[in-house]
Amino acid sequence: MTRFVRSTRFTRYSRPGPRCAAVLGSPPRILLLLCSFALCGYAGVRLLxxxxxxxxxxxxGAAVLHDLVLLPLHAAADRALVKGAGRRRGRINHVRVPAALSGLLLLVWFPLITGRVSERYPGATGLSAGSYATRWLILTAVLFAGSAVLFAVRSRGRRRRRERVGDGRPPVDD
Amino acid sequence: MARSSRPSLPEDLPAGPSAALRRGGAPRGPFSPGFWRSPVRGTPFTSVLGLVLLVGLTVLFLTGLLSYAAYNPGLSPVNDKTPDKGILGFYLFSWPTDPPWLYRLTQGVHVTLGLTLVPVLLVKLWSVAPRLFTLPPVRSVAHALERISLLLLVGGALFEFVTGILNVQLDYLFPGSFYALHFYGAWVFFGAFVVHAVLKTPVALRNLRRLREERKGAGESGEEERDVGGGEGEGDGRDDLAAPEPDPPTVSRRGALGLVGGGSLLLFATSAGRSFDGPLRETAVLTPHGGPEPGTGPNAFQINKTAAYAGIHPAETSEDAWRLVVAGRTGTVRLDRAGLLALPQHSAALPIACVEGWSTSDQWWRGVRLRDLAALVGHDDPVDVFVESLQRRGAFRRAALRANQVGDPRSLLALSVNGEELSPDHGHPARIIVPGAPGVLNTKWVARLTFGDL
Structure with missing residues (x-):
């Protein structure tokens, strides 16, 4: 890309070429972006x-809220989890994975789970909206239980292996 | 961000965190590369997610455009919630009636795939978060434009996902008509998406190719979290997404991708079933229109809007009160339910498919063919029809169907379903059912049919 910029006529006409090209950036890229803005603008005017x-x-706000609120929040939660785990951090994924999955479901289905639409939903669909919170809690419980079972199976397998090998080394978590 | 435009300002290219510190006034907080500690971040990780989104979001956009066409917005203003679409409707075509499950498929894919992509989108955005805080914030005109374009890309993607996900849950929080917001928002997003795909797909493919070669070269190495992708190779050096001082890994990159896939699988498994009846629907435990069917008996299949919600009074639909008005070239005919039952009755096995992404399996409808009703008022050739409902509220209490839909022998004014009279919630005394059309065009509680060119 850069090599292309230097060989265009643009730099030949403006003497201190590289400097100017540096400020401008790649002309084909600018052209591409301007074309895209034309479409975005055409649709954007109608959107607004x-x-x-x-x-x-x-x-x-969707972008800002995500980048500056949601993302730092879940990053901080994760960091707190890692810190809290201390020396047991090898096992952390047995908490992290079910928590992340449960959180994902809550994020996507919060209007139904929190009961925000508990009046409109049954009125429109003839279905009950009352059970979504329960279903989410059950799913969360299943996820954590599954993770616990997996943890138990893994640690038993590791202990067996260690006993068989008998090298007394501490288990290696992945 | 603009990796290939970066070499034009070599003095702004820190070779690593130490270079950033060497400069006066070292950046702090998220602006400092050292702030980002996850060992999972890196161009290989981002490239995989990016390529998944490239395919996934393209399918989402295309199925969305198909859904827009399925409403036949060009046919009549009542079908068109975006009358000022202009050239954005360039591709519109007459929505076909074959295969009858067409909308069920395209819209099922649109919504279920959208839900499935939520974790991919979120983690992709997480993986590129350090680039939001690059210094200097703007390196060139091209770079500034690209950052604006990225705001449209990220804002557009999130806007589309949020409006779509709220709409399927009937949570109409968003500021305006869903159709207009989701349609125009999609085009704003798409404008930015195309540029991003053109600029980044070659980079992503190159990253993955190099990763594969490195893996092949390294043989069977369990140390996956060590291959940082950048480092050497690519002309402009280091992997700007990889943390320069990573924390000790608690999960491998493959493990992190597995978690993303697991999240997608979970959303898919708890949503996809609502495109079918019976036990499969029961698996869609967290999705609207998932779980058990409403009620029991032949009418126990999914309802979009109940009679009570639409403001239908039982008195208006009683045997004595209700009359269907059929208007056309030769005048107007008024029919009561007995009169309709006296006309030739036909059957069709057709699904109901909603814009919200759920659908039913085929139901066995029985009633009068729309083309027979058209013939009753002097239209022997297929002709458009304008349908009006008793409904007081709702964006589609009036809807238009095209001649190809009216002419299809399976298009009915249905009086019964699965061997029983229609229930009030399914449109008693009479409703439209058309193969392949979006659910809302299958008008319930029909009061008037006006045949003629629209």
């Missing part, structure tokens, strides 16, 4: 036709 400010807030 309505409650402009609120829609723009939703659009940009």
């Amino acid at each position: 036709d309505g409650d402009r400010l609120l829609i723009a807030l939703w659009f940009v």
